Amino acid sequence: MKRKLFPIALLAGVLFARGAASAQLVVGQYEDEAPLGTWNTFGAPSAPSVGLGGTQFAWAWDVSASLANPALLLSLPRLSASLSASYGAASMFRYALVNTGPVESISNLSAGVFGIDHGGLAYRRGAWAFALALAAPESYGRPGIVIADGGYQLTFEQTGYLRVLHAGVARRLPWGLSLGIGLNYATGKLDRTTVEQTADILRVVTITDDKHETFQGLYANAGLTWAATAGLTAALVVRSPYVKEGAAESLLRYEVPVEGTDIRIDAAATNTYRQPWVVGTGLSYRLAQAWSLAAEAAWFGWSRYEATSFDEPLVRTFRDIVKAGAGIQYLARAGSSGQPSRIPLRVGFSIDPQPMAAVHSTYLRLTFGAGLEFRKIAIDLSGAVGRESGSGRDLRAGRIALSCRYIFRE
Amino acid sequence: MRLMKTTAIVLGLAALAVLAPPVAPAAGQADQIISVAERDFAAAGLGRKGLDLLMRKDGRVYIVASPGEIAALAALGVGYDFETGRFLRTSSEGLSAAGGINGAYHSTMELETDLRILERDHPGLASVLEIGETLEKRKILALKISDNAAANENEPAVLLTGCHHAREWISVEVPYLFGKYLLDNYDLDPQVRALVDASEIWIVPIVNPDGLEYSIHVYRYWRKNRRANADGTFGVDINRNYGCAWGIDNEGSSGYPGSDVYRGTGPFSEPETAAVRTLFASVGIDFRALISFHSYGQYILYPWGYTAAPAPEDAELGTIAAAMAGLMAAVQGTVYTHGQASRTLYVTNGDTADWAYSLRGAPAFTVELQPVDIDHGGFFNDEAAIGAVFQENLPAMLYLARYALDHPLPVRPRIVERRDRARRATAAKTKPSVRPAPG
Numbered sequence: 001m002k003r004k005l006f007p008i009a010l011l012a013g014v015l016f017a018r019g020a021a022s023a024q025l026v027v028g029q030y031e032d033e034a035p036l037g038t039w040n041t042f043g044a045p046s047a048p049s050v051g052l053g054g055t056q057f058a059w060a061w062d063v064s065a066s067l068a069n070p071a072l073l074l075s076l077p078r079l080s081a082s083l084s085a086s087y088g089a090a091s092m093f094r095y096a097l098v099n100t101g102p103v104e105s106i107s108n109l110s111a112g113v114f115g116i117d118h119g120g121l122a123y124r125r126g127a128w129a130f131a132l133a134l135a136a137p138e139s140y141g142r143p144g145i146v147i148a149d150g151g152y153q154l155t156f157e158q159t160g161y162l163r164v165l166h167a168g169v170a171r172r173l174p175w176g177l178s179l180g181i182g183l184n185y186a187t188g189k190l191d192r193t194t195v196e197q198t199a200d201i202l203r204v205v206t207i208t209d210d211k212h213e214t215f216q217g218l219y220a221n222a223g224l225t226w227a228a229t230a231g232l233t234a235a236l237v238v239r240s241p242y243v244k245e246g247a248a249e250s251l252l253r254y255e256v257p258v259e260g261t262d263i264r265i266d267a268a269a270t271n272t273y274r275q276p277w278v279v280g281t282g283l284s285y286r287l288a289q290a291w292s293l294a295a296e297a298a299w300f301g302w303s304r305y306e307a308t309s310f311d312e313p314l315v316r317t318f319r320d321i322v323k324a325g326a327g328i329q330y331l332a333r334a335g336s337s338g339q340p341s342r343i344p345l346r347v348g349f350s351i352d353p354q355p356m357a358a359v360h361s362t363y364l365r366l367t368f369g370a371g372l373e374f375r376k377i378a379i380d381l382s383g384a385v386g387r388e389s390g391s392g393r394d395l396r397a398g399r400i401a402l403s404c405r406y407i408f409r410e
Numbered sequence: 411m412r413l414m415k416t417t418a419i420v421l422g423l424a425a426l427a428v429l430a431p432p433v434a435p436a437a438g439q440a441d442q443i444i445s446v447a448e449r450d451f452a453a454a455g456l457g458r459k460g461l462d463l464l465m466r467k468d469g470r471v472y473i474v475a476s477p478g479e480i481a482a483l484a485a486l487g488v489g490y491d492f493e494t495g496r497f498l499r500t501s502s503e504g505l506s507a508a509g510g511i512n513g514a515y516h517s518t519m520e521l522e523t524d525l526r527i528l529e530r531d532h533p534g535l536a537s538v539l540e541i542g543e544t545l546e547k548r549k550i551l552a553l554k555i556s557d558n559a560a561a562n563e564n565e566p567a568v569l570l571t572g573c574h575h576a577r578e579w580i581s582v583e584v585p586y587l588f589g590k591y592l593l594d595n596y597d598l599d600p601q602v603r604a605l606v607d608a609s610e611i612w613i614v615p616i617v618n619p620d621g622l623e624y625s626i627h628v629y630r631y632w633r634k635n636r637r638a639n640a641d642g643t644f645g646v647d648i649n650r651n652y653g654c655a656w657g658i659d660n661e662g663s664s665g666y667p668g669s670d671v672y673r674g675t676g677p678f679s680e681p682e683t684a685a686v687r688t689l690f691a692s693v694g695i696d697f698r699a700l701i702s703f704h705s706y707g708q709y710i711l712y713p714w715g716y717t718a719a720p721a722p723e724d725a726e727l728g729t730i731a732a733a734m735a736g737l738m739a740a741v742q743g744t745v746y747t748h749g750q751a752s753r754t755l756y757v758t759n760g761d762t763a764d765w766a767y768s769l770r771g772a773p774a775f776t777v778e779l780q781p782v783d784i785d786h787g788g789f790f791n792d793e794a795a796i797g798a799v800f801q802e803n804l805p806a807m808l809y810l811a812r813y814a815l816d817h818p819l820p821v822r823p824r825i826v827e828r829r830d831r832a833r834r835a836t837a838a839k840t841k842p843s844v845r846p847a848p849g
Binding site (some may be wrong): 194196211244252258263309311315 | 510511512513517519520546547621624627628629630631632640642643644651784785786787788790791793
């Protein structure tokens with residue numbers, strides 16, 4: 001599940017045509033703890049969901065659905081396994097050192113992260129269904145910086161991730177209802193290092209700012225699904241608030257070896273990030289034998305977000321937001337009538353407002369995807385390209401996801 | 411705290427002895443607690459000199475000595491250690507600043523907590539006032555110390571400020587500890603009591619809270635405030651944003667927003683400088699002196715900073731600065747170079763001291779604290795050295811406060827803004843180096 005950070009996104013060069021945009025300006029988006037791409041993460045959508053406007057509340061393709069709506073486990077095959085990976089990239093303003101003064105760039109910088117999104121098993125027996133999955137829904141990577149100018153050098157690196165171990169259970173109820181509950185144990189880390197060095201013939205001055213933190217938290221998610229008709233499913237989902245909490249260490253150091261100067265400030269504390277409630281609703285509808293659509297909306301209670309760093313509250317002026325998405329799928333068929341292959345084709349869009357109160361920054365994403373389902377194996381490849389409005393900084397975000405699923409028993 | 415027998419100290423004390431009478435009575439010089447080895451004490455016959463003996467302990471004799479007595483001991487070649495710091499009630503017990511990512515230094519939140527503690531623990535003597543709000547909605551707080559702090563008694567006042575520049579963490583501690591010293595020793599030291607009863611000591615330990623927080627949490631060497639400039643860069647150097655000689659040239663400040671010495675879009679364009687202006691220019695407060703603490707370099711600088719031409723009271727300013735330097739050197743031998751700012755360190759325009767002097771004719775100083783250079787820490791000071799840096803500045807702060815008490819300002823405000831406006835119109839943009847330089 002380890003994620004690897006690329007200093008500059010290769011994919012971003014393909015997806016995002018970048019001009020000589022002015023430096024990133026608006027305060028608020030990329031605080032150190034912000035997930036790369038968007039604040040609004042919920043679950044770990046696999047490729048089919050990505051292609052269908054990010055929808056995942058009212059339809060399921062694999063076990064990853066349980067991280068958003070465990071009730072959907074009852075719609076999965078009797079026993080299946082799935083694995084999903086993606087490459088995500090985002091350009092950004094205001095993060096750490098860049099464009100806040102010490103380091104300026106003439107255009108937006110991008111960071112790209114490749115990683116496994118989830119892997120897991122889903123099992124259904126009678127009126128019950130179960131899921132076990134490991135997911136990595138968030139990355140805290142940032143573009144690395146190396147600046148050298150004569151005897152002066154500055155390097156900056158930030159990496160980090162969040163992993164979630166998920167167990168879900170679902171029960172079929174009367175009247176077309178299904179109820180599911182999931183327990184999630186989240187662990188992660190965030191590492192950030194800045195080294196600034198000035199050298200001349202007399203001395204080398206090195207300033208090191210090193211911060212490391214690990215965190216964990218426990219939260220629940222639940223979903224209620226109602227199969228209103230054979231083709232219409234409605235869902236209500238909720239994710240509990242929780243606190244990512246853990247040990248943080250900091251070292252601030254000033255060294256001039258030739259003079260024997262070595263000044264250190266070591267610190268240790270417990271950092272906390274109080275994650276908000278998420279409540280969502282969605283529906284999926286089969287229009288015809290080959291056509292279906294899904295739509296959903298989720299409310300993120302960011303106004304109650306709180307973060308503390310080394311025993312001090314961080315200023316995060318956030319507002320509640322509603323994220324929405326929708327998509328349509330066409331299911332083509334190919335091959336012989338005995339063992340036909342199914343080829344789902346999907347398009348969608350999502351509207352993803354960010355929580356900063358000062359600037360109403362919103363990502364609009366177009367999504368697309370296609371898959372191949374043959375016998376017990378299915379693979380799916382999807383993409384999303386997003387453009388931000390509100391900051392005036394022409395930010396972009398994109399993702400390509402690849403998922404595969406194997407059905408042990410139908 | 412070892413005895414310093416350097417030529418600089420002797421010269422400093424000698425200069426002090428010569429210069430003190432015209433500028434300040436003896437009351438302007440703080441007594442110090444020193445210790446002398448019992449063997450030296452006896453050999454020099456100090457028991458017959460009428461010294462104020464405090465106690466004998468562990469083979470040493472502790473003495474409350476005036477600067478003159480200390481100078482006399484030095485002349486006799488008697489070794490002594492300064493011990494004042496061991497006796498002053500300036501411990502960090504109960505302080506919020508202890509620990510945390512910035513160690514023993516105050517963050518904005520910690521400072522507010524500690525100022526409120528001082529206000530609570532010293533009712534009537536201490537009052538915490540909000541003099542402004544920053545761009546990121548942080549409060550700029552002032553601590554007023556007087557015998558009746560809640561009232562405006564129009565007593566002679568002095569203003570001490572810190573942390574105009576975010577990375578100069580030590581500049582928060584020295585004025586803060588001065589306030590704490592005055593309050594903690596009000597009931598113990600008659601000289602402190604007399605000073606507080608007769609004057610108002612105003613302390614703004616953090617002028618630039620937004621910048622300080624950025625320096626603590628993001629980039630240690632951040633200097634300016636957190637203004638989002640129009641070109642996408644951040645920050646205005648608020649010690650180039652005051653209204654005296656603002657933007658008069660591009661040597662003493664810069665018109666390039668990415669520069670570390672960017673002066674802003676106009677004089678007092680920043681809420682931090684506007685807050686200090688509102689306080690210091692208040693007609694209801696009789697401000698007579700100012701110190702703006704910075705680091706590093708160990709300088710005492712006085713106007714003008716914007717020009718090499720001397721200020722009208724150049725000689726008097728120099729005399730005060732020399733006296734302060736002498737007092738500081740007497741504590742632990744730290745040499746503070748003193749002189750006119752533009753000639754001693756570098757040219758600045760729109761800085762605090764020039765503006766304060768131009769506004770009221772008040773003796774106004776920029777004190778660049780320890781260390782002396784980047785080899786010894788630059789903008790970093792060891793946490794363990796905070797107390798020592800404060801101690802060596804304490805007599806100078808007391809001296810200036812007492813000087814202000816005894817020296818009403820002449821009624822002749824200086825207006826230089828009109829002249830500067832025409833001159834700065836011809837200034838061209840430059841982009842100075844962003845490399846760190848003394849504050």
